[in-house]
Amino acid sequence: MTETRPRSRNSPYPLWFFIPAAIIYGVLFLLPTVSSLWFSLTRWDLTTAEFIGLENFQQFFSEPFLVKGLVNTLIYAVTTSGLKTVFGLLLAVLLTSNIFARGFLRTLVFFPVLVSTIGIGITFAVMMHPTKGIINVALETIGIPGPGWLTNPTLALFSVALVDVWKGVGLATLIFIAGLAAISPDYYEAARIDGATRLQQFFRITLPLVRPATVIVVTLSLIGGLRSFDLIWAMTRGGPGFSSDVIASVIYKQYQAGFYGLSTAGNVILFALIAVIILPFTLWFNRREVEE
Amino acid sequence: MTHRIKLVLAGASMLLALVAASPSHAEVTLSFLIDNSPDTVAAAEALVAAYQAKTPDVIIEIEQRPGGGEGDNIVKTRLATGEMPDVFLYNSGSLLQALKPAQTLVDLSGLSSQAKVDEGFKTVVRADDKLYGVPFGTAMAGGILYNRKIYHELGLSVPKTWAEFMANNEKVKAAGKVAVAQTYRDTWTSQLFVLADYYNLHAAVPNFAADYTANKAKYADTPAAMKGFERLKDVHDAGLMNEDFGAASYDDGLRMVATGEAAHYPMLTFAVGVLKQNYPENLGDVGFFAQPSDDAAINGLTVWMPPALYIPATSRHVEEAKKFVDFAGGVEGCKIMIDTNTVQGPSLVEGCDLPADVPPVVKDMTPYFEAKGKTTPALEFVSPVKGPSLEQITVEVGSGIRQPADAAKLYDDDVRKQAKQLGLPNW
Numbered sequence: 102m103t104e105t106r107p108r109s110r111n112s113p114y115p116l117w118f119f120i121p122a123a124i125i126y127g128v129l130f131l132l133p134t135v136s137s138l139w140f141s142l143t144r145w146d147l148t149t150a151e152f153i154g155l156e157n158f159q160q161f162f163s164e165p166f167l168v169k170g171l172v173n174t175l176i177y178a179v180t181t182s183g184l185k186t187v188f189g190l191l192l193a194v195l196l197t198s199n200i201f202a203r204g205f206l207r208t209l210v211f212f213p214v215l216v217s218t219i220g221i222g223i224t225f226a227v228m229m230h231p232t233k234g235i236i237n238v239a240l241e242t243i244g245i246p247g248p249g250w251l252t253n254p255t256l257a258l259f260s261v262a263l264v265d266v267w268k269g270v271g272l273a274t275l276i277f278i279a280g281l282a283a284i285s286p287d288y289y290e291a292a293r294i295d296g297a298t299r300l301q302q303f304f305r306i307t308l309p310l311v312r313p314a315t316v317i318v319v320t321l322s323l324i325g326g327l328r329s330f331d332l333i334w335a336m337t338r339g340g341p342g343f344s345s346d347v348i349a350s351v352i353y354k355q356y357q358a359g360f361y362g363l364s365t366a367g368n369v370i371l372f373a374l375i376a377v378i379i380l381p382f383t384l385w386f387n388r389r390e391v392e393e
Numbered sequence: 394m395t396h397r398i399k400l401v402l403a404g405a406s407m408l409l410a411l412v413a414a415s416p417s418h419a420e421v422t423l424s425f426l427i428d429n430s431p432d433t434v435a436a437a438e439a440l441v442a443a444y445q446a447k448t449p450d451v452i453i454e455i456e457q458r459p460g461g462g463e464g465d466n467i468v469k470t471r472l473a474t475g476e477m478p479d480v481f482l483y484n485s486g487s488l489l490q491a492l493k494p495a496q497t498l499v500d501l502s503g504l505s506s507q508a509k510v511d512e513g514f515k516t517v518v519r520a521d522d523k524l525y526g527v528p529f530g531t532a533m534a535g536g537i538l539y540n541r542k543i544y545h546e547l548g549l550s551v552p553k554t555w556a557e558f559m560a561n562n563e564k565v566k567a568a569g570k571v572a573v574a575q576t577y578r579d580t581w582t583s584q585l586f587v588l589a590d591y592y593n594l595h596a597a598v599p600n601f602a603a604d605y606t607a608n609k610a611k612y613a614d615t616p617a618a619m620k621g622f623e624r625l626k627d628v629h630d631a632g633l634m635n636e637d638f639g640a641a642s643y644d645d646g647l648r649m650v651a652t653g654e655a656a657h658y659p660m661l662t663f664a665v666g667v668l669k670q671n672y673p674e675n676l677g678d679v680g681f682f683a684q685p686s687d688d689a690a691i692n693g694l695t696v697w698m699p700p701a702l703y704i705p706a707t708s709r710h711v712e713e714a715k716k717f718v719d720f721a722g723g724v725e726g727c728k729i730m731i732d733t734n735t736v737q738g739p740s741l742v743e744g745c746d747l748p749a750d751v752p753p754v755v756k757d758m759t760p761y762f763e764a765k766g767k768t769t770p771a772l773e774f775v776s777p778v779k780g781p782s783l784e785q786i787t788v789e790v791g792s793g794i795r796q797p798a799d800a801a802k803l804y805d806d807d808v809r810k811q812a813k814q815l816g817l818p819n820w
Contacts, residue, residue, distance in 0.1 A: 146473070148497075252637075252640050254792070
């Protein structure tokens with residue numbers, strides 16, 4: 102994942118060549134980023150913006166549920182990212198082995214990735230209904246009283262996380278399949294000749310050599326988990342009460358209430374949070390890769 | 394006059410008539426933004442049809458938007474970007490004040506229809522002594538819908554105090570039915586026990602609204618204000634609610650109280666519209682009473698004002714829009730809405746009376762309105778401050794996650810945030 106950056110002196114292209122790209126980048130990315138930094142310091146009603154310094158940030162951090170939203174965001178990101186990585190790798194190993202109907206099974210795993218998140222959220226919300234949902238009805242027939250998947254405040258966040266894993270594991274599997282395909286079969290052949298068991302092959306060959314794919318999966322799913330919103334909103338709207346609120350849903354609620362400056366401040370905080378977590382993580386992973 | 398000249402004249406007048414009838418004649422198209430609830434759409438379509446029959450040179454195009462918070466966003470954004478249609482429907486009261494009417498809307502004080510509009514309604518569309526809206530629909534109230542069949546079967550009578558209400562609940566529960574339907578999938582429905590208790594709060598602390606707006610009174614420090622939260626907890630702790638209260642929806646609640654699965658459902662009387670549409674054969678089984686207090690002498694109704702029609706300052710056809718709004722806000726417009734729509738409560742236009750065959754829910758409201766001092770507008774119409782998180786907080790109290798005292802404190806924080814954002818003095 103390392104790249105050598107071309108020095109501008111050595112670049113074969115003249116400077117004006119970059120101008121169109123720079124304009125697009127400036128208008129579509131740089132300008133909104135800078136202006137959102139400005140608006141986060143104002144009391145903003147979309148027509149007038151009054152500068153109030155860091156008051157929005159102060160308000161956001163004194164928000165009784167920000168801390169809870171922050172903790173929930175981290176729990177959610179780590180749970181989904183961890184499970185997606187583990188299940189993704191296991192499924193990838195299964196789906197690269199010589200099993201029956203491999204192509205069909207691969208499609209089956211990838212299918213949920215293609216379906217609309219809101220659609221999945223609504224469907225699962227119906228299936229997880231405490232008395233009429235298919236999950237609890239099925240559990241009841243075998244004599245187990247099902248919990249209130251989305252109405253129990255300690256359970257709601259994890260129920261959503263599990264659905265997120267189900268939906269996202271296909272993408273992780275796909276990346277792992279690509280990573281596994283890149284490992285030369287020679288290693289396995291040599292290992293077999295030395296008498297290595299299947300398990301030894303997995304831990305000594307597959308796991309270390311699939312590291313680039315692992316880094317991609319963990320990074321992508323961690324970022325996705327930190328900023329996830331649509332599934333949570335479709336399934337619980339942050340509820341019951343505030344028990345499954347994450348930063349993104351807290352921000353959305355501020356926006357909905359018409360607190361535009363405050364919600365922009367929330368977005369700046371979310372941006373900073375993702376940068377603070379992801380940046381050292383990727384740096385650390387990349388360095389280790391270079392060392393090996 | 395020779396025959397030829399006659400012919401020429403006839404031809405010319407025919408041409409003139411043709412020109413006059415062609416669409417190039419000064420014809421104006423007004424756009425009209427409403428929310429997408431079936432009741433609103435029916436009323437708006439009937440209004441537009443009647444108005445166009447009278448004024449064929451004005452064409453009115455109806456545009457729909459979602460309701461709730463999402464609709465609020467659309468209205469605020471379109472108003473701020475100057476994309477607002479010529480006439481739009483929006484809430485009155487505190488939500489209207491958030492639109493800054495003095496800067497963004499056209500003054501409608503001069504409309505002839507205003508003379509007959511109820512004085513109580515005018516207070517909720519007024520800013521800086523100018524009126525910015527005309528009423529759309531009838532007033533409604535917050536309280537408790539009840540199933541009259543269950544009441545009849547169990548020999549219950551309409552409770553005058555909270556203790557009587559809870560006693561009724563125990564009897565309903567003993568009879569194997571749900572005593573109080575709660576529907577926290579649609580979180581807004583959880584607020585009723587708190588919001589509909591405002592009449593009782595107002596009776597105990599008459600200055601509450603003014604002090605609350607001025608940051609002098611708090612929910613957490615006012616025992617009468619805490620009652621609403623305590624009611625929620627009472628009902629939860631007594632195990633009177635439907636088992637799936639956390640996942641049930643607004644429509645589930647209406648079904649339960651209409652079909653007799655549940656005896657009570659705290660709700661606004663605008664539910665009559667959906668009841669009539671979804672459970673027409675059960676409409677006669679649903680009655681209504683105000684949320685009782687601890688004192689039988691204090692028994693009155695918390696009233697919600699209907700939304701209003703407004704004209705944005707950015708409209709390019711202000712004169713034509715004013716004429717349409719004047720029509721809608723007058724007696725004729727009011728009658729059209731009452732005829733097409735479900736009546737949710739008393740009319741706010743003088744000379745526009747309710748039909749005799751209103752459903753029981755509306756009939757049950759009449760005594761409160763006829764007696765003096767038995768109604769008061771809800772808090773959100775007399776104070777600009779209303780915290781946006783109330784519905785999540787009431788879900789928590791109603792689910793037993795949070796205690797009333799803690800909830801009231803939390804709500805005070807939420808209100809402080811909103812007041813600061815509105816830039817109110819003293820906060």
